[in-house]
Amino acid sequence: MRFKKASQTFANFCLILLISLGLTEIIFRVYNYLNPSFIFHDNSYNRFRGKPLAPEYNFNLNSQGFKDVEFQVEKDPETFRILGLGDSFAYGVVPYDYNYYTRLEEKLKQRDYQLEIINMGIPNLSPKDYLALLVTEGLALNPDMVMVSFFIGNDFDDSQRSIWSYSYVFSFFKFLIDLQNSYEGKVIHGNLEYQDDQPTLTDEKYLQIEMGRSDLFWVENSELESQVQGAMEYLREIQELCDRQDIDLLVILIPDELQVNPNLQAKVIDAQQMNLDDFDFSLPNQYLQEELTEAEIAFLDLLPYFQGYSELEQLYKPNDSHWNIAGNELAAELIFQYLQRTPEQIEL
Incomplete structure (x- = not known):
């Protein structure tokens, strides 16, 4: 009798707990829909972030740890503001002056646009981090x-959703845990002198990475479709946020x-004894x-252009996988040309 009562x-306790969790989940989702909050997205990107004001070649990161000049949170109503999200490509292995976001901003300004690009690139990020960064910091900047x-x-590697992103209740508890782990940022290139033609890694190490x-490129890769779907879930969430606030999105x-x-x-095919x-x-x-x-997400695929131009010029830093100065310049020009011919989608 005592066992039955227990x-x-x-x-009853489990039932009340499940009902409470269910109601809390609904409340959190409604709240996040009306007022998007970083609490319900993974904000672990901070562990990769640059140290505020740290030296970066002949430049210093801004006070937010981004490889860009200082910017005001409040946007001039006459200024068209672009947020540049990305990983180490957006951050760049080249100095600030040669980064494709920097060069794109200069090209657009030469056309008399009152415009600014805020480079929020952080190394080692993935689509889920782009979403978290946009929600946590980007939307407050009122981008166009x-x-x-x-x-x-x-960017496919870490695109599978976890329990934290499926459940807003779990996300909330994870946020409380993450509060205990602040970031101090990292010094990435420091006072090094940039050398565009010098290899970063050994031939052996770079070959292992590639x-x-x-x-990803195996014809018989059975996991690629699910990896693409995983990444697209985050890109669609970014699109939904942008649509809700009338913000253009370009991937x-x-x-x-x-x-390319x-x-x-x-070398890769030979090392793996494949065809x-x-x-x-x-x-x-x-x-x-x-x-x-x-x-219906606007995109620009740089692959065919880089395949063509790579026959004429080295576009990647040796043994590095990131663009050199020429690669950054080509990317900036291609994005610039794209923006010029799509005025019906993007009004600058």
Whole structure:
């Protein structure tokens, strides 16, 4: 009898707990819909963030730890503000003056646009972090446009959703835990002198990295479709936030060097004892293009342009996988040309 009573009490407790969690989940979701909050998204990107005011070649990061000049939170009503989101490509291995976001801003300003681009690139981020950064800090800057730089080489790696993103209740508890872990930022390039033609890694180490990424381009890769869907979930959430606040969204598809460098392709294929027919180096781009088109998200795929220009000029820093100065300049020019010919979508 005593055991039966205890069991009934426990069952009632569990029922009340489930009902409470369900109601709390609904309340959090309604609140986040009306007033988007970083609490319900992973804000762990801070562990990769630059140290505020840290030296970066011949430049200093701003007080927010971004590789950009200082900016005002309040936007001039006459200024068109673009937020540049991305990982180490957006942050760049080149000095600030040569970064493609910097160069794009200069090109647009030469056309008499009253415009500013805020580069919020942070190394090692992924689509879920782009969403978190936008919600946590980006929306408060009242942007007119969000530009997401999606790196094909590794932006699929961490795109699978976790329990934290499915449940707002769990996200809230994770937020309370994360409060205990503040960030101090990191010094990334420091006072180094940038050398555009010097390799960053050894041949062996760089080959290992590109071999690890090569499965993205396997013709028989059975996981690629789910990886694309995982990334698209976050891009769609970014789109929903932008649509809700009348913000333009443009996704830039950034190719991995393995997609544009035939010599590197040959080394990777030979090291894995495979054949060229086993690979399609445009495969993830094709999947993403289909999904982005269906979602009505504007995008610019840089792959075909970089494939063509790479025959004429080195566009990636040796053994680094990031663009050199020439690669950044080409990207800035391609994005600039895209913005010029799509006035019906993007009003500058």
